[in-house]
Amino acid sequence: MKIVDLSRELYHRTPSYPGHPPIIHGMWKNHEEALAESGNVYGLSSMFISMADHGGTHIDAPRHFGPRGISIDQYPLEKCIVPGICLDLRHIAPRAEISPADLQTAVKQSGVGVPKGGTVLLCTGHHERTFPRRAYSTDNPGVNVAATEWLASQGIVHFGIDSMRPGPDSDVNLLVHKACLDLDITHIESLCNLEALLGKGQFTFIGLPMKWREGTASPIRAVAVFDM
The missing domain is CATH 3.50.30.50 (Putative cyclase)
Known part of the structure; x- marks a missing residue:
């Protein structure tokens, strides 16, 4: 089986359709911040996305x-x-x-x-x-x-x-x-x-x-x- 990816990459301010909201992708919490909050051995990083439902492919x-x-x-x-x-x-x-x-x-x-x-x-x-x-x-x-x-x-x-x-x-x-x-x-x-x-x-x-x-x-x- 061979898979060919046909999808555009999504990233911060990826080109979006004129008049539609921009694609926003950013850090919500990095490993250091999460570690400081939780006190655990590992801090769990996470990001956030905001986009139109017509964004990207x-x-x-x-x-x-x-x-x-x-x-x-x-x-x-x-x-x-x-x-x-x-x-x-x-x-x-x-x-x-x-x-x-x-x-x-x-x-x-x-x-x-x-x-x-x-x-x-x-x-x-x-x-x-x-x-x-x-x-x-x-x-x-x-x-x-x-x-x-x-x-x-x-x-x-x-x-x-x-x-x-x-x-x-x-x-x-x-x-x-x-x-x-x-x-x-x-x-x-x-x-x-x-x-x-x-x-x-x-x-x-x-x-x-x-x-x-x-x-x-x-x-x-x-x-x-x-x-x-």
């Missing part, structure tokens, strides 16, 4: 798209461990729309079909090109509504992308979110290291969310698992 809950969508604590875990493929879309220009034709060509070139009940990960090269510069939060290409509809028509449960949003930074992105609600799929944002999956065929994707009550999303540890 995360999966959007349907609740994010509209009030009739389910929250992340209700999202079926069966949809979090699924077969997946990765498509090479690195030739798509920054800020451009990914069309159904782009996806169809990429699937053909991959030599692997879209798995029913699975996921499709879109490697645009955006994370590798721009992270952690300011362009990471603005210059991504992304799917348009027609491409989102095409993905849903293939029987997937979600798709993922190596940027902060599924669509380009425009009204198209909002429309893609709303289309996901209507199509009963969702998406995963801020993936990384997708280049490691290209040309490797089908894998098992795992991305389990935390059980946030009424949450609109959750950070996940996204991985691709290959049988060896």
Whole structure:
């Protein structure tokens, strides 16, 4: 078994979506402070985290798209461990729309079909090109509504992308979110290291969310698992 980590590292003030709270990670109590308080042989250190539920690599809950969508604590875990493929879309220009034709060509070139009940990960090269510069939060290409509809028509449960949003930074992105609600799929944002999956065929994707009550999303540890 080989596991490929597809998750962004979380650290203090990791780049976060514009308008969302920053990711804050700091020391709550170090070993010396804990030892002085407890008088034990070992002081137990601990840290604290404050972040939006859309921080880092995360999966959007349907609740994010509209009030009739389910929250992340209700999202079926069966949809979090699924077969997946990765498509090479690195030739798509920054800020451009990914069309159904782009996806169809990429699937053909991959030599692997879209798995029913699975996921499709879109490697645009955006994370590798721009992270952690300011362009990471603005210059991504992304799917348009027609491409989102095409993905849903293939029987997937979600798709993922190596940027902060599924669509380009425009009204198209909002429309893609709303289309996901209507199509009963969702998406995963801020993936990384997708280049490691290209040309490797089908894998098992795992991305389990935390059980946030009424949450609109959750950070996940996204991985691709290959049988060896």
